[in-house]
Amino acid sequence: MVKIGNIELPEFPLLLAPMEDVSDPPFRRLCKMHGADLMYSEFISSEGLIRDAIKSRKKLDIFDYERPVGIQIFGGDEEAMAMSARIVETVEPDLVDINFGCPVKKVVCKGAGAGVLKDIDLMVRLTKAVVTSTHLPVTVKTRLGWDFDSINIDEVAERLQDAGIKALTIHARTRSQMYKGEADWEHISRIKNNPNIEIPIFGNGDIDSPIKAEEYKKRYDCDGVMIGRGAIGYPWIFNEIKHYFKTGEILPEPTISQRLEAVRQHAEWSTEWKGERVGLIEMRQHYSNYFRGIPHFKEFKRRFLEVFTLAEMDKLIAETDHFYKEHSFAK
Structure with a gap:
């Protein structure tokens, strides 16, 4: 201790x-x-x-x-x-x-x-x-x-x-x-x-x-x-x-779904604390970090940067998750 x-x-x-x-x-x-x-x-x-x-x-x-x-x-x-x-x-x-x-x-x-x-x-x-x-x-x-x-x-x-x-x-x-x-x-x-x-x-x-x-x-x-x-x-x-x-074991890296869930939680708590518009605007600095090294994320990032409501965020997260599951990317 x-x-x-x-x-x-x-x-x-x-x-x-x-x-x-x-x-x-x-x-x-x-x-x-x-x-x-x-x-x-x-x-x-x-x-x-x-x-x-x-x-x-x-x-x-x-x-x-x-x-x-x-x-x-x-x-x-x-x-x-x-x-x-x-x-x-x-x-x-x-x-x-x-x-x-x-x-x-x-x-x-x-x-x-x-x-x-x-x-x-x-x-x-x-x-x-x-x-x-x-x-x-x-x-x-x-x-x-x-x-x-x-x-x-x-x-x-x-x-x-x-x-x-x-x-x-x-x-x-x-x-x-x-x-x-x-x-x-x-x-x-x-x-x-x-x-x-x-x-x-x-x-x-x-x-x-x-x-x-x-x-x-x-x-x-x-x-x-x-x-x-x-x-x-x-x-x-x-x-x-x-x-x-x-x-002594290395845990597997978080999946795309787990990364998206972290983004959703982070965004939800950010809007609770700062208000929806400001919270989501200030979330923009984080997207690249959560998805660093993930293939084909550039197009999704552009769309995340255009999100202004949690409802839009939830819809985009669902689409992103579906895309990566459908294409069976490793991460």
Whole structure:
């Protein structure tokens, strides 16, 4: 068992990464259904919460079926981070997570996300501001450092633990790498085996298959893994990994019918949360991911992009399912 404060997770838990414009409640619900053990909201600007920005407030929506679930915040001002932590506490998540890892320029330029990697003292002050402002467990997600010449994760891990965080997730890339190149998990292994580190250490980066999850589990000795891009359009990855851990068997890939059912569920929950028109428009980014590698999907994708009602969606899903069954494609 892995504990984050008073939150109990199974041995070697699988976490869904917080991803902007991806890990909203409908997608989190799918991932929970398919085996995710802990999930996070999309990251939320502390300044946006304080300004009462509608988009930021909407991201605070969490539901009991998701639990345990954390809300992730980011920012570069101590007072704003403290105030936003108190706002977050009012919706009663299971934990608060701080984003010190987002490499996107518009975040970094504000001295937030991975931008804080340049100033560990500020990172510690921001963390303490959040820890002292909430009774909830506080966790952090960060990167190895700003670039290869300034990898500082060893100092960061110890100092953030001293500041009161209850778990640390490390994306095994620097900010300068963005999402390119291979993640270097040797740093995660070193942090995990530091005798001064007592909090759970989760690894993130490049986990896209059960075999790789098993390999990294054995090789790097972390307490669990966080999966981001590997789950986009493929929520089945969580149960596939768990099944492989338990049996050593690779589950067959989801069938066309199962992929279509996931799309239908995702669309239904998206419209419940956002309204039918907006929900279906925002679903458009997901279709290519759900049907990646599927033959002859290009024409169906065009039609999915023209859907504006759930009734149209159900009709198109039925036609698509019939087409693939009739032509007996392998997938």
